[in-house]
Amino acid sequence: MFCLLSLPAAGASGEGTVREWLPGAGAPPARIAWTPSGGTPVRIQEPAARESADKTKVWRFDSRPSDKALAYAVKLDGVELKLEHGWFEFSYYLPADSRVTRLRPGVRVRGKKHVAADLVPVKGRWTVVRWPLDGPETAAIRRDGGKYAEALELGVLASGGPIALEIGGFAVGAGSRDREGIYSIPLTPETQGAWNAVTGLPGFAGVWPPGGFTQKRTAPTLPGEKEKVFRFDAKGNALALTFRIEAPLADTWLEFDYFLPEGSKIKSVNPGITVREWNGKRRTLRLPPVVGKWRKEKLALAEIMGGDTWRSGEAATASSFEIGFLGEPESSVAVEFGEIRLLREPAAFAPLVRPQWLEESGRLKRTFHIEDAPRKGWIMALAAPSFTLWVNGRELGRGKFNNSGVWTMHAGNGWPVAAEWPLDGVLKAGENEVEIEIAPGGARGLVALGWEEDSRRCVVVSDGAWRNVSGDAVKVRPIGEPVRLKGLDIYPVRRPAAWLPEVRRPDYAAVPAYAPACERLKVAPEPGKWGTVQENGRWWLKTPSGKPFFFNGIQTVARICENYGYSDWARRAYSSEKEWGDDAAALAQRLGFNGLAVAATADAAFAAGARRGMVYFTYLGCGDGGPALVNRQGQPLPGLADPFDENWKSRLRRRAAEAGKRWNRDPACIGFFVNNEAHLEGNLAGRSSSGFVYSEACGREFVRWLRERYRNDLQMLNLAWFGKAEAEYLGSFEEVLVKKPDPLGKVPFMADPTAAAALAQIGRRLGGDERDGRKGRMRKDFDDFAVHTVKVYAGYVLKTMREFMPDKLIGSNRFMGASTEAMLEAWKDYDLIAWNSYPMWVWKDATYTGRQLAEIRKAHRVTGKPVMLTEWGVQALDVRMASPSAQLLTQKERGEGYGKVVKQVVETFPFVVGMVNFGYQNLADSEGQGWGVVDNEGRPYHDFISGIVAANRWLDEYFVGK
Incomplete structure (x- = not known):
């Protein structure tokens, strides 16, 4: 199948080049070694890129459009080329818009099989690769006795054809001319591409608007700044300029300058990347626009990706990049571009070189x-x-x-x-x-x-x-x-x-401090039983000594994998976790917070807060250890365990007993939350526990429950569920666990939880109760059993926690923004209802919508218990993250919005006993969101914290005399 080039016999016992084969020095084969379509001609020509003066001739391969692969092989007849210290070198050029995704240099070992490396290609410039034959790819074959190379091959894989490849030459040899196994990168930036109105846009650039657009090269609106610019005028409210060029995330930067005229109604500037390892899915950054003057942006592709997630290797390559502009509805887009550049800098290495296990x-x-x-x-x-x-x-x-x-x-x-x-x-x-x-x-x-x-x-x-x-x-x-x-x-x-640059610690002592004067905001660690109390129409938490107070807390005070950059900085900046925790807790307290809470808050932070006189809420992890509830596809339900399983009950009791020994002695721990955003019917993301009945113990209970509901009459069940469709009938109640009917129909297991989707469907998602009348009988039975399951779970958890932690407050599942009344009733015996809700639905306004307020009010009305907002927060685009739910532009607006939310909640809801802000640090890696009061080097967002201090001052004044 392969067309092989034979090399004459030569020794390879010494060091140096055994043989070079150069274009023009010998006739190339008539066809390349292999393509799926059967091969295409190879020709000798001058190189397309003239940056390398030593390449006067090259081999040029052009595959057919249907080909996504190409391979060229070299047979080593009579050459005793040992794998040990051997190498295979080639130089190549791929156009900048090439769709090649992998280079695969390989070797066929004499008497053994073929093995190959998997390299990320470089595009737009000549590159020399020396591949060691005694590297990790051949390690297993060498251990199995493989010693000599029989043939060498260069393979190319692409996401689409045709493939255009130029080769400057091949060489094989032995020794260490280029220090094999040492990976390096230049310290000076390399320009991967530069495009402006003088040079023009490349052929692999495209423009997308929702409607028509015009494009022209023209003089800039602001004279003197640019000689020529690209001007785009789109009829719709969006425009995106896309460059289909591959680049590693690890060390590549995007630079562009743009101009938006005065009066522009652009909401955000959206640089984005398409991630090759994600099968073409995109990641987009949202930046606040600058209007009326030229703005230069410089962004690492890793920054667009979000945090340090690119370092995992699961998202290592951008197959294209995009510069987008999103305007307000019914508006149009007019934008001028100066120059767009793609740079590679020595921030890391590409492809990423990861160590292997010894x-x-x-x-x-x-x-x-x-x-x-x-x-x-x-x-x-x-x-x-x-x-x-x-x-x-x-x-x-x-x-x-x-x-x-x-x-x-x-x-x-x-x-x-x-x-x-x-x-x-x-x-x-x-x-x-x-x-x-x-x-x-x-x-x-x-x-x-x-x-x-x-x-x-x-x-x-x-x-x-x-x-x-x-x-x-x-x-x-x-x-x-x-x-x-x-x-x-x-x-x-x-x-x-x-x-890394020198690590610096911010001076938190210089941050404006505000210590609450009102007794309702003062609380300190205290042994004894914590509780709740209602006085003069307002609910409060209550200390063991009987003092009412309002919990004003913050969370995510932790070194978590969701924010690797901050974690890495903290470990370098502080000699111990205790030292870091003391600083973080001190900053939180200076801003006026009186407590800490989960999620993602470290024990070290809780302990540091307690040393400063702060109190906290934590988790028990009631669902840990399973077994999980599962649906007909075997998917587990996040958060909840099977409450009918006796092993789970035993584990919960052991965990609760251990927790009691630990936390009952801690006067700063005032209570627990049971779960975080369990997938219960009616929540904001459209998730549901309905249909999760097929774990072993739950399945047995489901059969018993159905027998009871249908008075042991199978025919009644079949008619209710299937009507006249007798082929669907169950032969017994137990057969429901075999046939596993689908109660959700076309409703997805997990609806899209993104902010944009939630905003578009907010009425449907927040109105879980309103869908009941439109459900079929099967769906209603599954929903009712889901409520029964949650009641059993919530009841057993509460009973167990009260037994082992009788003095602590027990808070419910932290509901995700909404719930049906039936699901809320399952938690009515808890001390308080925990509620996660974010004011992120209205552009440039940080307030809760009427529907969100109604859901918070419903939580209290149905259960009769006080409510704590256990997650809430506001974001701004200038944090330079994806921040999909951000509706504000600047940290100043964010600080003002923070105060608006505090005022709205406290004045509207006398039954809210506390608010827990999310959070202390950003979620740079997991969600790409900027909720934090500090950045990834611990520096406070000063405009934002000024708003926090002002809000806490207002809260202090409001509660005087209450």
């Missing part, structure tokens, strides 16, 4: 060569069960699989932490050696080290180039599982300290 105990080593005097050296390592590390004979230190030290929450997240040491003065020009000794017993380890030299950053990682004491290649294994941020905290997930 799977041997004992002393393992790796030698490598540094050409020039190295600068900014560093090394990271983690290994199980423990390790010792040396570089150039100097012992650097010792560590273990989790080097979290006093950062207890880091360990609690199952987040193995690498130890890190500086290598300044340890590395040297010439030969260097790194050694790690891994203790026996489930041995595995990861190592990464780096330095700067000349004009490049370089990295070496644990891989197949490492050797054991016998000189044999170490057994290695790719990390394999998706490396989410809570997976492995080692390069490239964690930035090396040597490549």
Whole structure:
């Protein structure tokens, strides 16, 4: 099948090039080796890109439009090219708009099979690749006795054809001319593309408006700033300029300058990327627009992605980027562009080079060569069960699989932490050696080290180039599982300290402070029974000594994997989690908050708050350990366990007993919430527990319940559910667990929970009770049983928690913005109803809508219990995150909006006993949302916190005399 180029016999025992094959030096084969369509001609021509003067001729391959793959093979007849120290080098060029997604250099090993690497291609410039034949891809074959290369191949994979590929030459050889296994990137930025009105837009750029548009090159509206600009005028309220060009997220920046005329009704500027690893799904940033003057934006593609999520490798490549403008309804878009540039900078490496597991105990080593005097050296390592590390004979230190030290929450997240040491003065020009000794017993380890030299950053990682004491290649294994941020905290997930600017701590003592004077806002840790009380028509929480108070709290005071950047900063800025917690709690208290709460608040923060006289709410985790309730597809219901399962009941009692021993002694812990946003009928996201009846114990209870409801009359059930469709009839009540009828019909298991979708469907989602009259009998039975299930769950949880924690307040599930009355009634015996609701539905206005207010009011009306807003918050676009629910432009507007919400809630609802703001830090990685009072380096958003202080001052004045 393959058309192979044969090389003459040659020895390869020494170092250097064994053979080069260049265009023009010999006749190329008439056809390429292989394409799905059967091959296309290859021709010799001048290179399309003339940046490389040494390439006077190239081989040019052009596949057919239907081809998404191409392969070219070289047979090594008589060449004794050993895999050990062998290499395969080629130079190539792909156009900037190429749809090639992977390069696959490969080798067929004599007597063995073919193996290949998987490389991210570089586009728009000539690139030389030297692929080591003794790398990790061939490690298993070499352990199995494979020694010699029989043929080499260069493969290309694309998302669509045709493929255009230029090759400048091939070479094979032995030795280490380019230091195999050392990965590097230039320190100076490289321009991947620059487009303006003089050069014109590339062919792979497209313009999208919802209606028609005009495009022209013209003089700028503001004279003197630009010679020529692109001007776009769209008839609709949106415009997007898209560039179909591939770029890694790791180290690529987008720059563009734009002009919006005075009077423009643009709501947001939306740079976005299409993520190749997500099968074309997009991630979009929302920025506040600047009107009436030129604005330059510079954004890392990783910043558009959100936080540090790109480091996991699950989203590593942008297949296109976009600059969009969204206007108010019924408006039009007019925008001028100056220059648009795509830059690659040495912020990280692309493709990301991740270390591989060294799977041997004992002393393992790796030698490598540094050409020039190295600068900014560093090394990271983690290994199980423990390790010792040396570089150039100097012992650097010792560590273990989790080097979290006093950062207890880091360990609690199952987040193995690498130890890190500086290598300044340890590395040297010439030969260097790194050694790690891994203790026996489930041995595995990861190592990464780096330095700067000349004009490049370089990295070496644990891989197949490492050797054991016998000189044999170490057994290695790719990390394999998706490396989410809570997976492995080692390069490239964690930035090396040597490549970071100096860590600075904000001076929180300089932040304006406000200490409440009103007794209703003063609370302190106190032993005894906490409660609620109603006085003169208003509800309050009550201290053990009988003092009424209003809980004014904040949450997400934690180092969580949802915000890796802040976590990384905190660990570098503070010597211990206690020190960090003291600073965070001090800032919260300075702003006027009197308490802390879940979600995502660390025990260290709770303890720090208690030391400062603050109180807190926490979780028990009642659904942990399962078994989960499941639907007909076997999908588990998030949050709730099967309440009919005796094993779950036993585990809950054990957990509650342990919690009682821990928290009953803590006078700062005033209570618990049972669940967070369990998928109960009527909630804001349209999720439902209806139909989750097919776990073992719940299934038995469902059959019993149906027998009771239909008085053991199967015919009555069949007629109610299926009418005249006798083919659907059940042969017994038990057969419902076999046939598993679908009560939801075409209603999805999980409706789209995004803010835009929720806004479009807010009436349907917030009006869960209104749908009851339109449900069929089967759906109503499943819904009623779902209520029965939740009542049993809520009742058993409450009974158990009261038994073991009789002095603490027990709060309900934290409802997600709405609920049916039946689901609310299941929680009416709890001390308070927990309610998560965000004022995010009205553009440039931070207030609750009438429908949201009605749902909060319903929670109190149905249960008769006080309500706590356990999650609420406001966002602004200038936080520079995706922030899909942000409706405000600036932190100043955000601070004003914060005060509007506090005033609206307190004046409207005398039954609300507390508000818990979400939150202390942003959710940069998980949701791409900017809820925090501090940024990823702990710096407060001053305009926002000024609004918080003003709101707390108003609250203080309002409660005087209440």
